[in-house]
Amino acid sequence: MTKQHEREPIINIQNVEKHYGSVTALDGVSIKIEAGEFFSLLGPSGCGKTTLLRIISGFDNPSVGTVFIGGADMTDVPPNERPTNMVFQSYAIFPHLNVADNVGYGLKKQKLPKEEIDRRVDDALKLVDLEGYGPRESHALSGGQRQRVALARALIMKPKVLLLDEPLSALDKKLRETMQSELRKLQRTVGITFVLVTHDQEEALTMSDRIAVMFDGRIAQIDSPEGLYRRPISRRVASFIGVMNFIPATVIENTNKILSLNIKSLGQLDIKTSSALKKSEVITVGIRPEMLTILYNKSDTSEYSFNASIENASYYGDMTYYEVFIEDTDIKATVSMRNTAGRPVLEIGSKARVGWGKDSITIL
Amino acid sequence: MSKEIKSSKALPNIWQKPKFVPKMTPRSWTGIALISPPFAYSLLMLAAPLLLVFLLSMWTQNYLELDRTFTFANYKEAASEKLYQVLMIRSVVISGVVTIVTVLLAYPIAYYIAFFGGKRKSMWLLLITIPFWTSYLIRVFLWKVILGYNGVINGSLMGLGFIEEPLTFILYNANAVVITLAHAWAPFAILPIFVSLSRIDFSLLEAARDLGDGPLRRFFRVTLPLSMPGVVAASLIVFIPTVGDYVTPRLLGGTNGLMIANMIQIQFGKANNAPLGSALAVSAMIIVASASIAFVLLNRRFLKVKG
Incomplete structure (x- = not known):
């Protein structure tokens, strides 16, 4: 036995x-x-x-x-x-x-x-x-x-x-x-x-x-x-663990494990989830700086994107951290970019298109 | 001829002006002004009397006159005379015992204040100095009252029926001198031990505990070795002055408790032989100095004490 x-x-x-x-x-x-x-x-x-x-x-x-x-x-x-x-x-x-x-x-x-x-x-x-x-x-x-x-x-x-x-x-x-x-x-x-x-x-x-x-x-x-x-x-x-951008969002609908969110100024998206959030509840979504990408060329595509103005740029050698304002809002976000070839450090005050994907969103 | 010139060149010309002449700036005058008082003080109060004693010890007293011819006769007498030998050995032994007793009693007190004193540390240290608020003579006489034939100790013990006759081994002998001196010098031993104990990083004690030591083992392996600088300082502070103590043996020592300082006093006074007294004083100084140096060196060697 x-x-x-x-x-x-x-x-x-x-x-x-x-x-x-x-x-x-x-x-x-x-x-x-x-x-x-x-x-x-x-x-x-x-x-x-x-x-x-x-x-x-x-x-x-x-x-x-x-x-x-x-x-x-x-x-x-x-x-x-x-x-x-x-x-x-x-x-x-x-x-x-x-x-x-x-x-x-x-x-x-x-x-x-x-x-x-x-x-x-x-x-x-x-x-x-x-x-x-x-x-x-x-x-x-x-x-x-x-x-x-x-x-x-x-x-x-x-x-x-x-x-x-x-x-x-x-x-x-x-x-x-x-x-x-x-x-x-x-x-x-x-x-x-x-x-x-x-x-x-x-x-x-x-x-x-x-x-x-x-x-x-x-x-x-x-x-x-x-x-x-x-x-x-x-x-x-x-x-506490790393840097995260917090963006307020509203629940539009939560049916069949599909959560429809209206993220302030970024638009609407659907995410698979098992959470029990209810309609019109106000929540926060988080997104890591490395999940945001500055789209340098007009031809660059991304699942979602928004326009932003560069508020500050901190150059770390291998990386550059940008503080950006999402256009027409007072929401600040941090974007981190590897300084690979063809990616010049953007000037403060310039405009940029920032791309992201819904898989990188964390619901808090 | 050219050779001569060469060799003269190699020799230093002592008539030449030295290359470095200290310039007296206002700053250096300030410096000299600042160190002058303590320098003059130590010259007048420490070096001069000491030098005088050295000189005196090598002269001879001829009844009322001083024979100023240089001689070591006083030292020979100080070293060979049985009475002086006995007194010198007794002084060193009594001082040694006083030192041991004082340090052994002071250590637990210092330990308590350092580790359990909490916010009351300064209060405890203040309390320890209380005996100093009265004259040393008064304290010596108080011990006479406590230790005497009809004193506090004998009175209580007889009253309680523990003894039939008064104890006599506690007054007018070396024991009384040891008790009184140990009490008088306790604060001087407590303070340096307290300081060295408070300096011990508490995480060292925790590390010893963590590595398997119980409280007792930890004490002997960490606390005591790390507080040895304080113990050494305390021992020297007590030992050096007590060898030359004069009042305590005079008042409490009886005849068997007399020490070398009493003999020095007699030589300068009644015996009217200041040169011999000086030779005894210098001899005592040399013996105390050697004993202290030996003690410090032994500690370095065996306990790895680093001052």
Whole structure:
């Protein structure tokens, strides 16, 4: 007889609340994180993401709710007895110890033979590309090296879950981008569940398997990066993840799963949908800047198009972002264009025809 | 002939004007004016008396006259005389014990204020300075009242029936000196330890916890090593002045609690041998300095303390 088990999540947070006096930092948060996942908690500062991470690590206790890690109730277990390890925002490298002693810090307690510790420290340093750095003094390390030491120090403990508290925020842009892909690679190599806290949507999108977007102590949406970008469930999520143009629209009809919309000043269109919007309801539709195209030639065609005047142009080298006013309205839209051959940067104040398609519309 | 010219060229001409002549601008006068008072002060109040003591220690007292011929005889006497040896060793031992006791008692207080003081940190620090609001002499006499034959401790213990006869090992000996000095110097030990503890980045303590340490292990592996600069500073601040303490052993030390400073005072006073007193003072200074340097170096070596 074989039992069909649903895969047990490595972290199961059930209905967690955290109150500091009259301030509510977390309000009814429930998350299940699968083993081996790269999971990000994304949100603006003060949204409770760090508090949630500290509750997973054991440095804070929830006021209400339960935290299961690896199937066991860990709600009241102190951090030193949890199968989690943390990479701190400040890296928290012990200044009085050299690199090898920092990395081997957690092993010392396990009463392993010295050779075993040395071997595992070397392995861990190799894993983060710091081979031979063992005898270095920790205060002589650069920011990127400190972060690698912090990673090695946590990974050597072979935790079930590695917690990362804004680990890249102290690095400069170039190094941050390198570390993003390295962290992702590292996570695939070791196969440990990573839980990352970040306020940087780009960081979350490029690294994660799944992202939980948090606002005001609540989970707004949990989805894959693509799902979040393509199907944000609210205006707030949509504008937090990337840029989105919001245009008001009115429902003309909603029958047989075909929604007829009158989008202000852009005209009427029909979309397949399963939503239960009613006739003459006023809604917002969203469209990403890259879904809008400036039609340079008169012969260029598009499913739909509108005339616009260019309000502003920001040149990024590979891309140009245009702020345009839809003609005869006060609706502003952002259009992003790749600067390929035959696409000159348009002058501010000039007119342009902008094309779009109904598949790129998101109903919010 | 041409050779001669060449060699003379290579030699520096000392009669030539130096290339760099400091120009006295109004700014540099301001600078000199600013450093002059502290410079004059340290010259007059620190360097001059010290120099005088050095000189005096190498002269000889002939009843009422000072023989100004240079000699090391005073140092020889200071080093070889049994009584001076005993007093010197006792001074260093008592100071050492005072230092250990003071730092051991100060550490938990500093720890409490640094980590649990919350918003009341400055209130706690203010309370610690309260003993300084009265004269040191009064505090010494108060300890006499507390530790004495019919004092507070003996009175209470006898009244409660714990002891039949008054305890005598707590006054007029080295113990009394240690107790009084440890109390007097506590704030000087608490403050530097408090400062070094407050400087510890809290995430380091969390990291230690995260890597598996319980509170006790974490204390010995992170908190204590990182607060060692404060402990070293506290030890030196207590040790250096207490070796030369004079009032406390005089009033509470009895005969077995006398220290080297009392002997120096006797030499300058009753014994009328200022040169020998100076030699004793300089010897004490050298011993304290060497002990302190050794202490700091040992700490560097074994605890990797970086000041």
